[in-house]
Amino acid sequence: SVKKYIDKPVGYxxxxxxxxxxxxxxxxxxxQKVSSHYKNSNALKxxxxxxxxxxxxxxxxxxxxxxxxxxxxGELKLSDIIRDNKLTLVDCWASxxxxCRAEMPNVVSLYEKYHKKGLEIVGISFDEDETTWKNAVKTMNMTWPQASELRSWDNIMTQKYGVTSIPYTILIDSNGTIIGQQLRGEELENTVKQYLE
Structure with a gap:
């Protein structure tokens, strides 16, 4: 197994x-246990x-x-949104x-059900084209705050949160604690419901 041979080339x-x-x-x-031979390799880093x-x-x-x-x-600061709501869902998507588009009706109905009870959603788009992005928001009836650097994958969410695939969701409570990730559909709704009802 890997653990057994981690200090040998084969384990590495x-x-x-x-x-x-x-x-x-x-x-x-x-x-930490990799043979000193490989300690500085780029792959390991x-x-x-x-x-x-x-x-x-x-x-x-x-x-x-x-x-x-x-x-x-303007600018959207995540801490402001978290401070003003019981629960914040960060939703990474792209037009x-x-x-992402297939999941959006679920997110829309979640918002309609729970926004008044304290749920806010922040849509963070991995789009590059402003017009396409804005049209998608309108078409899909996404009425919550939307933000994007319009830099595709080269963005703050991949850098700070290590997002490697979308749709990607992060659920944060009012204290700023992450309470769920990668939640969708029913699983997402159940978590929100437990928290707000």
């Missing part, structure tokens, strides 16, 4: 190929940074504050993302 190469089967915590512990990021943004951790250009031309 196994680790590289299946590191995502371990928790971020285990990844960081294992990367990447894996460690990835694990540290996931660790910082996992459930039970405090959110990381971000400021993003909002759709109305060109099929699965």
């Amino acid at each position: 190469f196994l680790f590289l190929s299946c590191y995502n089967m371990f928790t971020p915590q285990e990844v960081l512990e294992l990367s 990447y894996i460690k940074e990835d694990a540290e990021r996931s660790n910082m943004t996992s459930n039970g951790q405090s959110f990381i504050d971000i400021t993003i250009p909002s759709m109305d031309g 060109w993302c099929g699965p």
Whole structure:
């Protein structure tokens, strides 16, 4: 197994190929045990940074504050939204993302049900084209605050939260604690319901 041979070349190469089967915590512990030969390798550095990021943004951790250009031309600061609501859902999506569009009716109905009870949603788009982005928001009836750097994947969410696929959701309570990630559909609604009802 990887743990048994982590200090040998074979263990190191196994680790590289299946590191995502371990928790971020285990990844960081294992990367300490790699043979000194590989300690400074780029691959290992990447894996460690990835694990540290996931660790910082996992459930039970405090959110990381971000400021993003909002759709109305101003700026949207995540901490302001969290402060004013019982529950904040950060929803990473893009107009060109099929699965995001397919999930949006669920998010819309969630918002209609729970906004008055204290749920706010922040849409963060991975779009590059402003017109396409704004049209998608209108067409899909997304009435909550929207923000985007219009830089596709080269954005603050991939850098600070390690988002590697969309749709991606992060649920944050009023104390700024992350209480759920990657929740969709029924699972998302049940978590919100438990919290607000």
